Amino acid sequence: MLLTVSKLTTRIVQLFEQDDLLRDVQVIGEVSNWRRAASGHIYFRLKDEGATINAVMWKSHALAQSWLPKEGDQVIAHGYVGVYPESGAYQLYTNRLTPAGRGYLYAQFEALKERLRAAGLFDEARKRPLPQLPARLAIVTSPDAAALRDILRTLTARWPLVEVILFPTLVQGIDAPQRIAAAIAAANRYSNEVAPIDVLILARGGGSIEDLWAFNDEQVAIAVAQSAIPVISGVGHETDFTIVDFVADLRAATPTAAAVAAVQGRLDHHAQVMARMHTLHRRIRQRLDQERRTFERLLMRLQRIHPQRQLDQARLRLDERERRLHWAVQRALAQRGERLRAAEQRLEALNLLRVLARGYSIVQRMDGSVVTDPAMVHTGELLTVRSAGGEYRVEVKGEEASQ
Structure with a gap:
């Protein structure tokens, strides 16, 4: 049978397309010749000790990746095997890449965690307290995420007076770390140039370790550490821990928990206000009693040293002295009168x-x-x-x- 190249290639393509095994494969191997083209497509090879296969990942799938391997990484490539007619070569069309085993991701996680810990980004001394009643709050998350709806619902129920500003970003995919860092920077610029922001919530709903991997990126961790706005991380579920959880000023288990931590509930606030009012009234009463006692002591001192009181006392002393002087004069006059009469008697006795x-x-x-x-x-x-x-x-x- 005589076939043209095109017909032969078409036949081979059909054979590949009809083979169910080749339509959905998972291939494990080592990444080599990793290259990202200007178009956004990624070209690489997968190899093991016995063979090599060319692979491609189109831009749309690459953007959805939370994690991308580097040269020499062991990966599992998910996709299908097909023939590229122009070259007549078969290759693996990859729609998802995952590390070959969780141990690899864990090792990357621990290595970055230790490096950032050594740099002081996890120190408790650099953690900032959160304002009790924020007037303005920033949220960095996907505008389409269920996490955003949960946060807004919780904020409205607990403290509807807070102003909320959304800084939208990707939370998954190869570009997510850069976008998240840019959104945090945008929130800080807004706070400096437009209106101050009191607290920032960085949030994403739950997912696999690959889905959350953008929050284990060093670029995002540094953006959180450099934020002038206190940051609450609410990424994943309660059992999920990411690098940003250690860098943030406060880690919340979920996006909803982050909203709870960001604002006080109205009832909690009312109880706190009433308690403070009671304390304030008690202290005012104590202060008034203290000031009243002080006033009474000063009044008594003033009465003792008041010029009118001193004048009255001087008048009393003068009256007493006048009385004594009058009595002394009367007594002296009486004594002199008696002596005069005695002298008169003596003179009378001697009268010639x-x-x-x-x-x-x-x-x-x-x-x-x-x-x-x-x-x-x-x-x-x-x-x-x-x-x-x-x-x-x-x-x-x-x-x-x-x-």
Whole structure:
């Protein structure tokens, strides 16, 4: 049978298409000659110790990959085997690539985790506290994700006053790490240039380790660490841990849990406000009591040192001294009156007129001297005689010696 090249190739293509085994295969092998074309398609080879097969992954499938291998990685390629007519060569058309065994991904995860830990990105000291009542909140996630709806529903129920700004991004695929990092950077620019954002939620719903692999990317981890906005990670389910969980300021088990952590519930807030009001009232009462006691002490001190009080006390002291002075004057006058009366009595007793009234007389010489001895006078001398009735002069006629 004589066939043209085209007919032969077409026949071979039909044979491949009719073989159910080749329509859905999983091939394990080592990646080599890895190349990404400008078109976005990826070309590589899979090999083992006995054979090599060419492989291709179209751009649409490549963009859906959360993880891409590098040269020398062991992978499982999912797809089908077909013939490329232009070259007549068969090749593996790959629609999904996964690591050959979870141990490989785990080793990558642990290696990056240790490197970032050594760089200090996991240190508790760099974790920032979250505001209790954020006014503005950013969400970095897929706009079509169920995680976004869960977050918005939770925020509305717990604290509807918060303003929510979505920064949409891919959360899965080869371009997801770059897009996530760019969305975080955009949120920070918005916070700096437009309006401050209090907290950022980085979220994605659950999935396989490959689906979540974008959140194990170093580029995303660094973007979270460099964010000036506190970051809550809510990636996957409760049992899922990614690198961003260790870098974020707070790790929440799910997107819904991230929303719960971001804002307080209205009832919780009301209870907290009431508790603080009670504490405030108690402290105000204590302060008022303290200030009242202080005021009373100061008032008593002021009353003691008040000028009017001092003046009143001075007046009392002056009145007391005046009373004592009056009493002292009266007493002194009384004492002096008594002494005067005694002196008068003594003077009265010694009064010359009283003596003369009893019949005595006083004889004085002309020079006024009192004659107390007859020898003081001479015969013919004029003398003055004072008696109770008056004075008269006498002349001495002679001298006689006293018997």
